[in-house]
Amino acid sequence: MESGLFSLSGKTALVTGGSRGIGLALAKGLAEHGANVAIIARTKEQLEAARQQIQTDTGLRRAQSSRKKVWTFPFDLKNIKAIEALFENIVSETKGIDILVNCAGMTVRGPSEDVDLKTWNQVIEVNLTAAFVISQAFCRHRKQVAKAGRIINIGSLTCHGARPTTAAYASSKGGLLMLTKTLAVEWAKYDINVNAIGPGYIATDLTEPLRSDEDFNEWVLSKTPLGRWGQPEDLVGTAVLLASKAGDFITGQIIYVDGGWLAML
Numbered sequence: 001m002e003s004g005l006f007s008l009s010g011k012t013a014l015v016t017g018g019s020r021g022i023g024l025a026l027a028k029g030l031a032e033h034g035a036n037v038a039i040i041a042r043t044k045e046q047l048e049a050a051r052q053q054i055q056t057d058t059g060l061r062r063a064q065s066s067r068k069k070v071w072t073f074p075f076d077l078k079n080i081k082a083i084e085a086l087f088e089n090i091v092s093e094t095k096g097i098d099i100l101v102n103c104a105g106m107t108v109r110g111p112s113e114d115v116d117l118k119t120w121n122q123v124i125e126v127n128l129t130a131a132f133v134i135s136q137a138f139c140r141h142r143k144q145v146a147k148a149g150r151i152i153n154i155g156s157l158t159c160h161g162a163r164p165t166t167a168a169y170a171s172s173k174g175g176l177l178m179l180t181k182t183l184a185v186e187w188a189k190y191d192i193n194v195n196a197i198g199p200g201y202i203a204t205d206l207t208e209p210l211r212s213d214e215d216f217n218e219w220v221l222s223k224t225p226l227g228r229w230g231q232p233e234d235l236v237g238t239a240v241l242l243a244s245k246a247g248d249f250i251t252g253q254i255i256y257v258d259g260g261w262l263a264m265l
């Protein structure tokens with residue numbers, strides 16, 4: 001008999017940045033474990049393709065009737081002031097969100113002395129401020145329905161250490177780690193567990209320029225004891241752990257899924 005320890009049956013997850021890369025893999029993985037999912041991104045066509053992919057892939061293993069529900073919400077998270085209304089709309093369409101995954105992210109690389117303020121602000125807004133504001137809306141919603149909740153923030157190796165040319169990105173992810181800890185200690189009283197996942201280098205659109213740089217690619221492989229780039233699917237198990245009953249007593253943590261990167265001197 002299955003224990004149900006990792007089951008997400010009856011839950012609904014909202015994944016920002018769920019149209020491709022890590023967010024899509026997480027949305028699909030949560031659906032595979034029983035959740036209905038809502039996804040946010042800017043590009044409508046990619047959202048629609050993601051919706052079909054999640055439904056087809058989860059439906060393949062189940063009867064047609066038990067295909068997961070997938071809602072799509074085209075939205076630019078830089079539009080911070082509209083996030084609260086967006087979230088209310090999502091709740092009214094889905095009838096409630098149990099799990100929030102803050103995954104949408106962007107990066108701009110360049111010498112720190114040359115980064116203009118507009119670029120800095122955009123990275124901080126998408127990676128940190130939007131995650132905070134949507135988490136606030138999620139908390140108010142869980143309080144209103146008097147039910148527990150889970151927040152999973154997608155951090156980075158830059159939650160732990162720095163690399164040249166990533167000032168805005170690393171600052172946003174460092175901030176996201178402290179936000180994770182703050183909300184975990186503050187919202188434990190509402191039964192909201194807040195954790196982060198720190199991916200190593202994962203093969204997605206975001207890292208395509210790095211993978212096609214031969215020297216950088218060699219460097220990544222040499223720094224990763226498991227000797228490969230991660231795949232978005234490598235993060236699914238940790239997300240399911242943090243979203244399910246198995247994660248009941250885990251809060252305020254970051255779990256690095258990095259092929260051993262941070263363990264090596």
Ligand SMILES: NC(=O)c1ccc[n+]([C@@H]2O[C@H](COP(=O)([O-])OP(=O)(O)OC[C@H]3O[C@@H](n4cnc5c(N)ncnc54)[C@H](OP(=O)(O)O)[C@@H]3O)[C@@H](O)[C@H]2O)c1
Nearest residue numbers: 017019020021022041042043076077104105201202204206
């Ligand atoms: N790939 C890695 O090696 C790696 C490592 C550590 C951490 N991460 C983190 O993991 C997360 C996902 O990365 P990824 O590699 O999967 O990136 P990706 O392939 O570029 O996907 C980014 C996702 O975020 C959405 N997005 C970006 N800007 C947005 C905005 N302003 N409003 C709404 N949605 C937006 C994108 O859709 P639209 O463009 O259509 O909006 C897309 O769905 C990011 O937070 C990233 O920092 C990635």
